[in-house]
Amino acid sequence: GxxxxxxxxxxxxxxxxxxxxxxxxxxxxxxxxxxxxxxxxxxxxxxxxxxxxxxxxxxxxxxxxxxxxxxxxxxxxxxxxxxxxxxxxxxxxxxxxxxxxxxxxxxxxxxxxxxxxxxxxxxxxxxxxxxxxxxxxxxxxxxxNVFGSYVAAEWIPEHLEEHISQLRAIYAHRRDLMLAALEQHMPAGTSWTRPEGGFFIWVTFPEGVDTVRMLPQARERGVEFLPGQTCYMDDQGHNSMRLSYSFASDERIEPGIKIVAEIVRGELLELGLPAA
Incomplete structure (x- = not known):
């Protein structure tokens, strides 16, 4: 980006x-x-x-x-x-x-x-x-992309508006599923944004949590996220992550958030912080 x-x-x-x-x-x-x-x-x-x-x-x-x-x-x-x-x-x-x-x-x-x-x-x-x-x-x-430009020019007039409406419904539903899962599973002291659109939710954990260190554990269990540190030009965002609901299927969202929450709780316990 x-x-x-x-x-x-x-x-x-x-x-x-x-x-x-x-x-x-x-x-x-x-x-x-x-x-x-x-x-x-x-x-x-x-x-x-x-x-x-x-x-x-x-x-x-x-x-x-x-x-x-x-x-x-x-x-x-x-x-x-x-x-x-x-x-x-x-x-x-x-x-x-x-x-x-x-x-x-x-x-x-x-x-x-x-x-x-x-x-x-x-x-x-x-x-x-x-x-x-x-x-x-x-x-x-x-x-x-010349070929893509011609494809887009042919497709857009009759299909784009309906396609965007379908995307809005799909993504809104996935966003709602992810927000509900965060509410259900995340430990106390965790906060997150509630976007009115787009693809992303920004999650912030208590100080000391390192999402870069968490990532290999999540990948081993089939979950992907973007550590917050990679979103900054300077040395910030260690305890944050970006979650994307755009490509996650409905049935995988809640189990994925549960896995992230379990890893976070492990991190909090190692730090001697409450993990409830």
Whole structure:
């Protein structure tokens, strides 16, 4: 994902926290001010505005407006990654940051990989013509999926809307199954997000639990998760994990969460912490 892409190009990345309201705009403002004082001009503000990966949280309308204000104040671009826009299962639709920005400094990214098929590596960017022109010059790899583009063009007009409706029903049901299983099995002191859409639930365990250490045990028992540490550019997230309900079959969700809970309890006992 984005973390790996930024690392691959050697970017200097400044992490901004995400809380229940999405991107922490107060923290963003502090970091932008600090960089300004250091004489550093940030290239862009990267935001997954809806159902953020890995937390599943959406940035609120008021914070989206504030992000636009801050970008304009500090003369930087916004890269809005909205891969999960169509996969909302509850709550009200929030306007994209792109629609709130009248200055033309927001680039809006979308993809068919979440709504048409995971192997359909086709996406798009919406931005000012000047920006699109510069991006087009950089696209010299010849990596566009030409055959897939024609398939999508033929299939989308008659099938996409119904397909997305089916996906919403399937994913909402799996999300509900996973949330119920977490409620049933997780030990005290564990918390998790309750996303209104997307693919992911972010789980946080008591301090001291190491989800990287837990992963081999889970894999031995047929369960996969993403340790929280891999979702950060800095050394955070040791006691967190990302769970995905999008590819898990209904009948495997509850047993899988039960296994994770059993492993967590073992970790807590080793730490001398309550495991009830």
């Amino acid at each position: 984005a973390v790996r892409a930024f690392k691959n190009v050697g970017a200097r990345v400044v992490s901004i926290p995400v809380d229940a309201g999405g991107t922490d705009v107060a923290a963003l403002e502090r970091e932008l001010a600090r960089l300004h004082d250091e004489g550093v001009q940030p290239k862009l503000i990267y935001v997954i505005s809806n159902f953020q990966n890995p937390s599943g949280i959406s940035t609120s309308f008021e914070r989206r407006k504030r992000i636009v204000e801050l970008a304009q104040s500090y003369g930087t671009l916004i890269l809005e990654d909205d891969a999960y826009f169509d996969l909302r299962y509850g709550g009200d639709q929030i306007p994209p940051i792109y629609t709130l920005d009248q200055s033309g400094s927001t680039l809006y990214l979308g993809t068919f990989s979440k709504i048409m098929g995971a192997g359909m590596r086709l996406g798009w960017v919406v931005a000012e013509p000047e920006i699109i022109g510069k991006l087009s010059v950089l696209k010299i790899d010849g990596g566009t």
